[in-house]
Structure formats: C-alpha cells, structure tokens
C-alpha cells in the first residue's frame with residue numbers, strides 16, 4: 001500500500017527528474033566522422049541527459065535524425081576512446097533504440113554506462129548507424145568529461161612514463 005510518505009517521495013523524485021531534464025535540455029556539440037560525406041541519415045542534434053557524465057550512473061545520448069529512407073533494421077555501433085586508447089565498444093539493434101520502421105524525423109537514444117572504476121578525464125564517443133546490408137547511414141562523434149570516476153586525472157603522458 002502506498003503511504004503518504006512514499007507518494008511524497010515519488011513526487012519529489014519526479015520533480016527533480018523534471019528539473020534535471022529541463023536543465024539538461026540544451027544540445028551537445030558534435031562532429032560528423034566524415035565532414036564531407038552526405039550521410040543517408042542526417043543528424044541535426046544530440047542531447048545528453050544528464051549533461052554531465054558521472055561514473056556509475058547512466059547517461060542518455062539522444063540523436064535527432066532525419067532520413068528519406070525507411071529503416072526497418074540496422075545497428076548503432078558506439079565506441080568510447082580516451083586519447084588514442086580504445087575503452088569500450090558495443091553494437092545495439094537500432095530498432096531497440098528507436099521505433100521501427102524509422103523514417104522522416106526520428107530519435108535514437110543510446111545509454112552510456114561508464115563504471116565508477118574508470119578514471120576521470122576527457123573521453124570521446126563515436127556513434128555510427130548502419131542499415132540493411134551494413135550500409136553506413138550516419139556517423140558522429142563528441143567529447144565528454146567523466147566525473148565521479150577514479151579520482152586521478154587521466155594523463156596519457158603519465159601512462160607512458162609509468
């Protein structure tokens with residue numbers, strides 16, 4: 001049975017979630033992997049919620065896209081790097097990240113989970129969309145800073161010296 005207190009707690013959680021979403025509603029800067037390419041899926045913006053990547057807490061990257069194709073299958077390949085180091089990559093069925101068939105304007109949301117055991121510092125994520133027959137539909141990348149991870153600032157120079 002829901003007590004008055006738990007209802008209050010739930011509505012407080014909803015209000016802070018709303019505040020979080022409102023505060024984080026601005027778009028994040030991104031780049032196209034190949035700036036000269038006319039990708040079949042055009043990306044107009046990326047939103048990161050929350051706008052800070054905190055170790056051990058999920059982050060959501062929503063890609064705002066449009067296409068004149070009809071996407072019925074495909075995948076999103078995400079790769080995380082720190083400097084020239086490859087940290088993690090994964091491939092997800094695109095139809096689990098958006099509703100298929102996707103056409104015209106659609107959104108793809110990728111969940112990023114950085115473990116709190118990863119060192120704080122500057123990372124980059126590359127998100128590449130593939131359609132049927134592995135056709136490359138789009139590819140973008142953006143940088144972010146990890147906080148709440150291991151307290152040492154990752155310094156590539158130090159790694160080589162060590």
Ligand SMILES: *[C@@H]1O[C@H](CO)[C@@H](O)[C@H](O)[C@H]1NC(C)=O
Pocket residue numbers: 038039040068069
């Ligand atoms: C579909 O999009 C591609 C790439 O953006 C473009 O080259 C092509 O002309 C478009 N086709 C139609 C029918 O709009």
Ligand SMILES: *[C@@H]1O[C@H](CO)[C@@H](O)[C@H](O)[C@H]1NC(C)=O
Pocket residue numbers: 122143144145
């Ligand atoms: C990451 O942090 C550095 C140093 O504080 C800052 O210069 C840089 O703009 C930040 N990068 C992003 C993507 O926020």
Ligand SMILES: *[C@@H]1O[C@H](CO)[C@@H](O)[C@H](O)[C@H]1NC(C)=O
Pocket residue numbers: 155156157158
């Ligand atoms: C990384 O470490 C090297 C050697 O200790 C130092 O010279 C350099 O300033 C450091 N870079 C940053 C970004 O802290």
